Structures are given as C-alpha cells and as structure tokens.
Amino acid sequence: MHVEFGVLGPVAAWDETAEPLALKGPRHRAVLARLLIARRRVVPVARLVEDLWGARPPADAVGTVRTFVAGLRRALEPARAPRTPSRLLVTEGPGYALRAAPDRVDAWCFERAAASSADEPPAQAVATLTGALELWRGPAYADFAEEPWARAERSRLTELRLSTVERRAEAQLALGAAAEAVPDLDAHVAEHPWREDAWQLLALALYRSGRQADALSVLRRARRTLREQLGVEPGPRLRRTEEDILRHADHLDPGPADTAAQVWAQATAAYDSTVPSRARTRLESTAGLMRDLAVTGGGGLEAARRHRAAAVAAAEQLGDPELTARVIGAYDVPAIWTRSDDLAQADLLVGAAERTLRLLPPTAHDASRARLLATIAVESRGTPPADGGSARAHQAAHQAEQIARRVNDATLLLFALNGVFMQTFERAGLADRRDTIGAEIMTVAAHHGLFTYEVLGCLIRLQSHGAKGDFTGADRYAAAADALSERHELPLVPVFTTWYRALRTAATEPLPRAESAYREAAKTLDGSGMPGLENGLLPLALLSLQVSHGAPVVFDAHADWGPYEPWVRPLLLLSEGCDQDAVRLLRSVPSPPRDLLYEALWCLLARAAVAVGDRALMRRAHTALEPARDELAGAGSGLLTVGPVAVHLDALADALSRP
Known part of the structure; x- marks a missing residue:
C-alpha cells in the first residue's frame, strides 16, 4: 500500500485512496513525527524514549515505544502478513527508521519543488511555487509545536515557506503580474512584519500596479511597525525603495522581461477579467493548460498531474458527460514509460473515463469516445492481466485506433497509437511490433508538425532498436529526440536519452565505466x-x-x-x-x-x-x-x-x- 505522509500541518498519513489512516493517540503520532524528522535515518530507541518523556521516562518506556511502533506498523501496512518484516517502518540496529519514499512526504515534496524553481523561467516558477505552497495545511508539525526535538525542523520549514512566498512574488513581478502578487504579500507582511524583503516586494508590486500612493503608505507602515514592534529602523533596501518611488526611478517598472512574458501577462489578465469564474469554459482551458504544462519539466509535470485530476473531478460534478469527455481527452500527453507515476490517480482517471463513456449520448462525436478509450489504454499501463483490466485496456486501445483511422484525425490517431504501444506487453519479445508503432507515430507526427509525438516515436524506436542490440540505429533516434527536445524546449527528453547512453555503455564498456555512467544518468x-x-x-x-x-x-x-x-x-x-x-x-x-x-x-x-x-x-x-x-x-x-x-x-x- 502506498502511504502519503503529511507534516505541513498536523502530522497525518493517508492511504492510496486519500483516506486518513488511524494513527491512534498523540504518542503514536509523536513517534511517527520523530522518524519523519530523521529523514529515513535510524533513530535509536533510547533517543525516542528521551524525546518522548525527557529526563524521567517510565520504567517500561522501551517496551512502550515498541508497542507504539507495532501500532504504527499495523496502521501503515494493514495488509502485511503476520511475522513478515515491515518494508516501511523498519527495525535496524539500535532503533527504527521510516523508509518513506521521497515523493510520499509533503515536506520533502515541498522542498524539492522550491529548489527546482530556482532554475525555472518566471511563469513556470510561479506555477511550481504555488503548487508547493498548496501543500501546507497549517504550521509544520503543528501538534508538536512545544517539543524540543521538533523545534529546529519546524523553524527550518517555516523559514523555507516564508522565503517561498517571497520568491513566488518575485517571479510574479518578473512576469509582469504585479497586481496578482499584492493580496498574498499584504497578508504575508501582516503575519510576519519583521520580514523587510516582504515589505519591499509589496511596495514594488503596488507601484507596478499603478498604486504609487499605496506603495508609499506601505513603506511608512513598515517603518512604524519595525520601530514599534522590534525597535529597529528600516534597512537600506527599504529606505532606497522609498526614495526610488518618490523620484519614479526607471528600474522600478521595467515591465515583463520579454515580449512573450508581456503577452502572457496581458492575455491571462484579459481571460481572468472576461471569462466568469464559474464558466465551464475554464475547465476546458485548464485541461489544455495542463497538457502543455506536463511537457515543461518536473515541477510542471507534477503540477499538471495534480490539477488534471481536480479538473476531471470538477467536470464530473457538473453532470455534463460531453464536457467531462473533453476535459479528460484534452490531456493527450505522450507517454513513453510503462510504469504509472501515480497508480491511484490512474485508477481514478480510468474510472472517470469509463463512467463518461457510459453516459455519453448517442449523438456524441466519435472523436470524444476515441479520446476516452485512448485515455483508458494509456492510464491502464502496467495493469496485471489477472485483474481483467489488461484485456479491457487492450480492447480500448484498438477501438480508439479504429475510430481515429475512420475519422481521419492525425492528432487522435497518435493518441490512440500511444495507447496501443502501452498495451503491447502481453508477452516478451515484441520489440519489432513496438518499432512498427513507433515508425508510424514518427511519420504521422512529422507530417503534421506534432513535435511532442515525433519525440515519442523516436523514443519508442530507440527502445526497440536497443532491445535488438542495434545501438547504431538507437543512436540515430536518440540524436533525433535530443534535436527535437532542444528546438522545442522539452526538458524531460534528455532523461531518457541520457539513460539510453548509460545502457549502451553498460552493454559495450568495462564495468567501472558503466557504473559511472549509470550514476551520472541517475542525476x-x-x-x-x-x-x-x-x-x-x-x-x-x-x-x-x-x-x-x-x-x-x-x-x-x-x-x-x-x-x-x-x-x-x-x-x-x-x-x-x-x-x-x-x-x-x-x-x-x-x-x-x-x-x-x-x-x-x-x-x-x-x-x-x-x-x-x-x-x-x-x-x-x-x-x-x-x-x-x-x-x-x-x-x-x-x-x-x-x-x-x-x-x-x-x-x-x-x-x-x-x-
């Protein structure tokens, strides 16, 4: 069972269906929190005893800790057979370690997203940092605020959250979205008045929004607050900002960094002001945006995955199956890897697609049905044959392909062929069949200028030729994929081509060189x-x-x-x-x-x-x-x-x- 852990708020855990796990009393939660703070490292039992009871633990403290651990194991791995070792909360040496996956703890996901945003352009950084901040449900380790063992980690995460709010505002300003930054910054300085950088950003956001008087008022409020609450004068940066605003310094309002950013800012502002917030059109627009976001890199892919599920759920709630079909089918992002990134979400999407298929009226366009069928095929990748899902996914893939060929829709055909590719693993030795699919995807995509699918075709053919030991052919497709990636800014493609080159090294070079290649690829x-x-x-x-x-x-x-x-x-x-x-x-x-x-x-x-x-x-x-x-x-x-x-x-x- 996949378990998600939350520490950005009260300590909690959820199963793969997002249902909270029963963690019993505060001591059980304290043990869990202490192990999460250790970040997969072993915490000795003696340290747990000291942290839970201080200098005067009860006589049976060690046994009590073991009881807490046993209770946690039952909650975290309810399906584990009796007397089999836990794979999650493990006993090791003198203590215990929680081997949570890096993407299963909200704080770790938050830190990774915050770090990755540093190298992203403003628009992507705003999306990444917004997604990271949405992970917070309250103060970190909220139910252990007074515990000495949690103090340092709470402080560290809190400081990182505050700097993330400010970094998002900086990205919004760089994007030309100053007005959008104002409300969050205003709330931010009200709650954390000692952060001079936040005051400066708020004043700058107001000035760039055409609110010079409000910007000066904020700086005066900052001076008064710092004096009255902290007994200090504003630093040189705040003082310089006030002087610059008074003389309308040119550097205060350079506008968006480039024409594309300016167009983006203006278009999004126009959309927000024109399209009502409750309009169904927004759901379709969101689905299209998630499709584009998914190919921009790690933070974008994670955000797209999260928001896509929410968009589909919102569409289903409206009770309009044709709208739901469009929202589901709009996400025709090429998929090359056969192991799902999120099995629980994949199951939810397949279920939504199946329900929508049953609800579509007879008058619905065949293309809508084909997109739902292709979604079932792609999202069901890796489904075990024994559960019946594999046969259904195989059928859905070929039905989607037949419809796409009949309606002569190139984009739809590529989406369907992606589903067919994902269902060509019923037995070993099918590299030639997959190569044929990859060749058609490349040809159709190149003819119609659909570069993301052209990359997919290259990668499928790379895999197929690699399986046959034809590294000369595989090299050719790796180079083609890299060229398309560079031309169209597709940062995930080098992940696959770098790993392929490590594979080729492993098959043709001495072991030490191959091991080094794999370690580099892992980065x-x-x-x-x-x-x-x-x-x-x-x-x-x-x-x-x-x-x-x-x-x-x-x-x-x-x-x-x-x-x-x-x-x-x-x-x-x-x-x-x-x-x-x-x-x-x-x-x-x-x-x-x-x-x-x-x-x-x-x-x-x-x-x-x-x-x-x-x-x-x-x-x-x-x-x-x-x-x-x-x-x-x-x-x-x-x-x-x-x-x-x-x-x-x-x-x-x-x-x-x-x-």
Whole structure:
C-alpha cells in the first residue's frame, strides 16, 4: 500500500485512496513525527524514549515505544502478513527508521519543488511555487509545536515557506503580474512584519500596479511597525525603495522581461477579467493548460498531474458527460514509460473515463469516445492481466485506433497509437511490433508538425532498436529526440536519452565505466516529476550491470528498490548467504509485471531459480523468456540490460537438463 505522509500541518498519513489512516493517540503520532524528522535515518530507541518523556521516562518506556511502533506498523501496512518484516517502518540496529519514499512526504515534496524553481523561467516558477505552497495545511508539525526535538525542523520549514512566498512574488513581478502578487504579500507582511524583503516586494508590486500612493503608505507602515514592534529602523533596501518611488526611478517598472512574458501577462489578465469564474469554459482551458504544462519539466509535470485530476473531478460534478469527455481527452500527453507515476490517480482517471463513456449520448462525436478509450489504454499501463483490466485496456486501445483511422484525425490517431504501444506487453519479445508503432507515430507526427509525438516515436524506436542490440540505429533516434527536445524546449527528453547512453555503455564498456555512467544518468531523475521511472531504478541498473558482467552481486543494504524489490530480493538474499530464505521467497514470488522491464526481471528471477534449483520456476522463466531469445534483456526499456536473453535461456536449459 502506498502511504502519503503529511507534516505541513498536523502530522497525518493517508492511504492510496486519500483516506486518513488511524494513527491512534498523540504518542503514536509523536513517534511517527520523530522518524519523519530523521529523514529515513535510524533513530535509536533510547533517543525516542528521551524525546518522548525527557529526563524521567517510565520504567517500561522501551517496551512502550515498541508497542507504539507495532501500532504504527499495523496502521501503515494493514495488509502485511503476520511475522513478515515491515518494508516501511523498519527495525535496524539500535532503533527504527521510516523508509518513506521521497515523493510520499509533503515536506520533502515541498522542498524539492522550491529548489527546482530556482532554475525555472518566471511563469513556470510561479506555477511550481504555488503548487508547493498548496501543500501546507497549517504550521509544520503543528501538534508538536512545544517539543524540543521538533523545534529546529519546524523553524527550518517555516523559514523555507516564508522565503517561498517571497520568491513566488518575485517571479510574479518578473512576469509582469504585479497586481496578482499584492493580496498574498499584504497578508504575508501582516503575519510576519519583521520580514523587510516582504515589505519591499509589496511596495514594488503596488507601484507596478499603478498604486504609487499605496506603495508609499506601505513603506511608512513598515517603518512604524519595525520601530514599534522590534525597535529597529528600516534597512537600506527599504529606505532606497522609498526614495526610488518618490523620484519614479526607471528600474522600478521595467515591465515583463520579454515580449512573450508581456503577452502572457496581458492575455491571462484579459481571460481572468472576461471569462466568469464559474464558466465551464475554464475547465476546458485548464485541461489544455495542463497538457502543455506536463511537457515543461518536473515541477510542471507534477503540477499538471495534480490539477488534471481536480479538473476531471470538477467536470464530473457538473453532470455534463460531453464536457467531462473533453476535459479528460484534452490531456493527450505522450507517454513513453510503462510504469504509472501515480497508480491511484490512474485508477481514478480510468474510472472517470469509463463512467463518461457510459453516459455519453448517442449523438456524441466519435472523436470524444476515441479520446476516452485512448485515455483508458494509456492510464491502464502496467495493469496485471489477472485483474481483467489488461484485456479491457487492450480492447480500448484498438477501438480508439479504429475510430481515429475512420475519422481521419492525425492528432487522435497518435493518441490512440500511444495507447496501443502501452498495451503491447502481453508477452516478451515484441520489440519489432513496438518499432512498427513507433515508425508510424514518427511519420504521422512529422507530417503534421506534432513535435511532442515525433519525440515519442523516436523514443519508442530507440527502445526497440536497443532491445535488438542495434545501438547504431538507437543512436540515430536518440540524436533525433535530443534535436527535437532542444528546438522545442522539452526538458524531460534528455532523461531518457541520457539513460539510453548509460545502457549502451553498460552493454559495450568495462564495468567501472558503466557504473559511472549509470550514476551520472541517475542525476537527471532528480526533480524530473516521474516517480514511476525514478523509484528504485539506479539500484536495479547497478544490479543488472553486475549480473550482465558476471560480477558478484554487491549491493547497498540501505538501497531503496522501489517497486522492483519482489523480483530482486531472492538474489540479494543469496548474496548474503540466506539460501533457505531465498528458496521460500521464490516459491511465492509473482510473475514480473508486463512492461518494459518484463524480460529483465524474469532474467533476475531465473538466475536465482538456477542457484537454488527451483525447477518449477526455471520452467516458468524459460517459457516466459523464449520469445525474446534474440533480444537484450531489459534493453527495450532504453534504460538498462542484464545481457542477452539467450545467455539466460541457455543457463536455464543447462540447469533443467541436469538430474
């Protein structure tokens, strides 16, 4: 179960459906808060006792802490089988650690967004910082305001929030949106009157809004407040701002930094003043904006994902299925990675699309149906076949494709083909089929000037040629994708091309150079906004590197394996000499998910099965991998490889031939 943790307000936790988890009493919450402050590091039991009770703990304090931890584990992992170790709240050495994923704690997401905005243009920075500030539900660790162990972290986060408010105002001023900055800055200085930078920004925002008298009044109020409440005179920056306003200094109102920014500011202002706030048109405009925002980078992608779900929910509440269909279908953002960034949200979107399909009137345009079907196919990527969702998604993809070809709509066809691509993982060895899809996407997109889909076609063909070991062909498509990325400002594309080049190094260069290439590639994932790609990828790549080079398995005991842990854990146990544990685990391990890493994960399982002599699993692995005999295992991901599938098949055949 995915658990979200909130500390920007009262300490809380939510399950994947956004339902709050029952964390029992204040002591349980205190333990959770203390572990979150430790940021995945171990907190010794003795330290927990000291923090909870001070210098005079009760005699059974250690046992009580263990009881609290046990209660938290039940709340955080209710489906965990009895006597199996917790994967989230772990026991390690002298204490406990909470191994929360980096994107599952609101404070960590806030910090990452605030940091990423520093290199963004003003419009994107405003969106990123606004999204970051929306994570706050109240003061940080609000229910532990008096606890000494929380004081430093509360102060740090509070200061970061205050500076984020001011940085957003600076970005709004740079964008030419001075009037929009005034209300938040006014509230900000009222609550935090000692922040001279905030007073200066408010005065500047008022001046640029044509309110010179109000700007001077604010500066006088700042002087009076600082004197009366703090006993200090305004600093040189505030004094200089007042002088500049009085003489109308040219630098105070340079206008937007460029023509594009000015057009944006004027257009958004006109939209806000013309289109009523309750107009349904705003939902459609929002959906289109989210589509464009998603390809601008990590902060934009995260914001688009969050606001998209809200827009769809708002459209459904209006009870107009045709409007809802347009809002859902407008988000035709190309998707290359087969592991969803947010499974819970994907399920919500698929559910909304299915409901809307049933509610559409017979007179609705076929294109609306096709977009809903394509959405189901794309958002259902990685759905296990056993739950029936895979068959439905496969059907939806091909229905969308048929409609798109019939209505002769190029953009719709590309969206549908994206869904078809996402559903071509029913078995191993389908690189050639995906290459055919990628070729058509490239051709149609280039003919119609749809550059984001042209990039998608390049990346699909890069993956397909990589799977066949054709690095010359893959290089060609990587270069084409990079050229399109640079020309059209698509910052997420280099994430994939950089990882592809690390994969090529892993397949052709010595192990130390390959390991260095993977570690460099991993840096591109920071702030990419793609947790479905990021979580556990570097450890998996390094393990795959060791396996493909025939090196001993050596791993970081603290590594976060993300969603890949069930299929790598047997090998890790074997490397630690825990053979019997590996045998027991292999008996119940599920088949790998049918996605871009299907063959790679089967090869890792096959290696473990051969090592312990698990003949049933060896036969399953051989059957699953045989169709991909001519491919490089995992290279179809464009990210990593565990070497030729044929080598693993031969090892399986040899082991099975022995009595």
